[in-house]
Amino acid sequence: AVLAVFSVTMASAANTNLNAVRETMDVLLEISRLLNTGLDMESLSICVRLCEQGINPEALSAVIKELRKASETLKV
Amino acid sequence: MANLDQKSPNVLLQSLCCRITGKSEAEVAHQFQYAVRVIGSNYAPTIERDEFLVSEKIKKELLRQRREADAALFSELHRKLQTQAVLKHRWSVLYLLLSLSEDPRKPSSRVGNYGTLFAQALPRDAHSTPFYCTRPQSLALSYGDRGAGLSGSVGTSGISSLGVYTLNGPTPPPPPLLAGQPSQSAAAVSQMLGSRLAWALPTSSSPSAVLAPPTTRPPLGPQVPTIRPVRPRRDGDAAGEVNEAALVRDILYVFQGIDGKFIKMSAQDNGYKIDSKVVLCKSLRDTSSRLSELGWLHNKVRKYTDARTLDRAFGLVGQSFCASLHQELKEYYRLLSVLHSQLQVEDEQGVSMCTESSLTLRRLLVWMYDPKVRLKTLAALVDYCQGRKGGELASAVHAYGKTGDPQMRALVQHILSLVSHPILNFLYRWIYDGELEDTYHEFFVASDPNVKTDRLWHDKYSLRKSMIPSFITMDQARKVLLIGKSINFLHQVCHDRTPPGKITPASKPADTPKDAAELLSDLEGAFQEKIDAAYFDTSKYLLDVLNRNYLLLEHLQAMRRYLLLGQGDFIRHLMDLLKPELARPATTLYQHNLTGILETAVRATNAQFDNAEILKRLDVRLLEVSPGDTGWDVFSLDYHVDGPIATVFTRECMGHYLRVFNFLWRAKRMEYTLTDIWKGHMCNAKLLKTMPELSGVLHQCHILASEMVHFIHQMQYYITFEVLECSWDELWNKVQQAQDLDHIIAAHDVFLDTIISRCLLDNNSRSLLNQLRAIFDQIIEFQNAQDSLYRSALEELTLRLQFEEKKRQREEEGEWGVTAEQEAEEKRRIQEFQDTIPKMRSQLRILTHFYQSIVQQFLVLLMTSTDESLRFLSFRLDFNEHYRAREPRLRASLGATRGRRLSNI
Secondary structure: OHHHHHHOOHHHHHHHHHHHHHHHHHHHHHHHHHOOOOOOHHHHHHHHHHHHOOOOHHHHHHHHHHHHHHHHHHHO | OOOOOOOOHHHHHHHHHHHHHOOOOOOOHHHHHHHHHHHHHOOOOOOOOOHHHHHHHHHHHHHHOOOHHHHHHHHHHHHHHHHHOOOOOHHHHHHHHHHHOOOOOOOOHHHHHHHHHHHOOOOOOOOOOHHHHHHHHHHHHHHHHHHHHOOOOOOOOOHHHHHHHOOOOOOOOOOHHHOOOOOHHHHHHHHHHHHHHHHHHHHHHHHHHHHOOHHHOOOOOOOOOOOOOOOOOOOOOOOOOOOHHHHHHHHHHHHOOOOOOOEEEEOOOOEEEEOOOOOOOHHHHHHHHHHHHHHHHHHHHHHHHHHHHHOHHHHHHHHHHHHHHHHHHHHHHHHHHHHHHHHHHHHHHOHHHHHHHOOOHHHHHHHOHHHHHHHHHHHHHHHHOOOOOOHHHHHHHHHHOOOOOHHHHHHHHHHHHHHHHHHHHHHHHHHHHOOOOOOOOOOOEEEOOOOOHHHHHHHHEEEOHHHOOOOOOHHHHHHHHHHHHHHHHHHHOOOOOOOHHHHOOOOOOOOOHHHHHHHHHOHHHHHHHHHHHHHHHHHHHHHHHHHHHHOHHHHHHHHHHHHOOOOHHHHHHHHHHHHHHHOOEHHHOOHHHHHHHHHHHHHHOHHHHOOHHHHOOEEEEEOOOOOOOEHHHHEEEEEOOOOOHHHHOOHHHHHHHHHHHHHHHHHHHHHHHHHHHHHHHHHHHHHHHHOHHHHHHHHHHHHHHHHHHHHHHHHHHHHHHHHHHHHHHHHHHHHHHOOOHHHHHHHHHHHHHHHHHHOOOOHHHHHHHHHHHHHHHHHHHHHHHHHHHHHHHHHHHHHHHHHHHHHHHHHHHOOOOOOHHHHHHHHHHHHHHHHHHHHHHHHHHHHHHHHHHHHHHHHHHHHOOOOHHHHHHHHHHOOOOHHHHHOHHHHHHHHHHHHHHHHHO
């Protein structure tokens, strides 16, 4: 894989990077589906971005749960 | 994530809110504010940033939901994620996903799990001992009602409580719940159990968290994960009384052998003592002392196993003993972990729960009663088995099994089956393959590596009596030794390479400890049968090989025929041929001459039809020459043995055979000498009838000769019939019926011993033997005297005949028959001759007297001998009481011995 990265041009390097990101997101979506978290792709990407920026995942999960509950009560 | 937009967290957060709630931005303002506050307040995570841990948790969760395929899938995905290396904070993403994950099953079932978990039995291990499964049921009693009471709402409620309780929120406590325990072996088991409990616990603990007002709790900073629950303990102040919960916690530590806060191990009392500074009410003090006994017992057992695992020379039996102790300890640790987790639960439940069904010292007493008994047994075993190893250790454990208490007996039987498993393995290898690989000297068969193959049967293998386990009897042990010895003998000495499988139908050896346990329970039956079967088959095979390939029985018979003078015609011919040779002085004899004569004798008699194998072993041996020896003193036959037969005919045996041969040969020689004398008598009596003055002398000779003939005749009869034939018959019977080689060797030894003692060759009969030798010497003397007498007589006879012949001749010629001086000369010569006669007569008389005195002494000694047959010999020798009439001692001794004999009977 390393050799593959070196052998392409800068443009395609960017391409592969984008591919890698897409793959990662796919994997994460798969995992999230396995774990039955109920997150769709967009929410998942937002969460991932937040985590990457250093947000505490515990807090974030608490927030999400609270939001969900709130949305339920609001619906009802 | 370099290619995505670098939005600020707030923006992201807002869009997330919108997304999840599905409303527009304006409507989610309230939630957004809340989210910001939460995230802002709790920035640093309170748990370990360990990706591996998180992924393990995820897998466990999936497995718990019985989705093994999904768990495998997750592992795949996780691996992919790791290889891609795009994310920087993988662990936080995973953690997030994990915490958001929902069980597809109903959420309310999670609480029910709690009670049912305890209601399940702990898994029954193959090695687990019988009585632990009852434990959790008793625990379930107190928790069943709890489980029912907690079927309330699952999620969190109040906002403000959230900030503090994220730690104990939906996230599970970390796996090192019970990390404080020292035993690594128990950690895996307790981890599994602990995590199972852990999954169940927090979901039920979170509602209770709601009940307590949050403000009384101090805020928590980031904490290192410990097993201590979150709330500060109510240990009480140092000045006040220690309350029970704290004591319980301490006790739980003491159970594992760790010093608690108040109860410490005191070396000089060798026990756990409560710190004297601590204020405790008496009942609590007593109860905790009783409970800390368990810690002491645990320490003892633990110390033993730890010390023994380091000991390299401990051997297989000892190692299995330690392994079984280890298992027991594992069970014990399991129980402790259950108790620990209960304690955990309580602490998290809060004050309101503690009065109903918490862990008190009393409860501990009740629950730990059975484990205490078991630990006591184990500790007693450990004490008893100190310093033992191998078969001794098995005997020690077996001794402990003889108890009436069924629990203890079951426990000890279990340990015994594990412990004896290596011994039984050794045993089976030994009796089926003849191999002995016993580096630590634990088995009761010992092999001496210094012994060479020719002494293999007698010396190489021996019983190590101390290592015989007490459940194997001495008889069985001897049989076992014999079986393996036979196999090795076959392989090495007989060079018989049939695989042991052919000798005995191979039965399944004890492969598992379960087999060993079965065998032990039926020692009288199955085990004995196995050993007996192996014994019969192996011994029979060995005897077959010996008889077929090595002609053992033929050799035995050959010994009888040649060394014990059984083949009469051969012996007679040999003696005839050897007579002129052996009369010469010993130093002039050459072995090859004698061997040649031997060959001639063999060819000329029935011996030539014997097996060539036997004939080639027959040889002549010349004994050591002392000065003055004639050939008769140094001649001996010899029989060469080698290979497996040498096991039966050992060097000592051959030595015995040669001594007996010597004795028999001499006796035979006497017989021949007397035969010659008798021949001489018969021939010369007629011739010497013309000399009437010799008749007196000749008469004396005849009498003496017949006395000697009678004596020797009786001796020969005794030797041949009473000694040799009877013993040989016994030997032959025993050999035919022998079941193994040891029997043959024993019977053969008995045979030789009997012969030697009856032939007066053993140490007790030395005086008798000397007498006999003296008698034999006298016979030779007599022969010499007789020869000289006859020579002179015959010479005289020839001279007289010559004289008469001359007279007659001269008369025929017409001269005077004899001149006066010739006649005078003749008369003078005759007179001279007749003067020598009295000398001869007196010589003979002396000889006779001497001979008779020796014989009388011999008879006296015979009378007083201890051997029955010798006494009977004395009867036969003196059947007409001829000697008794002469010898007053004989009369006296007869009476004395008769009295003694009566007392013997």
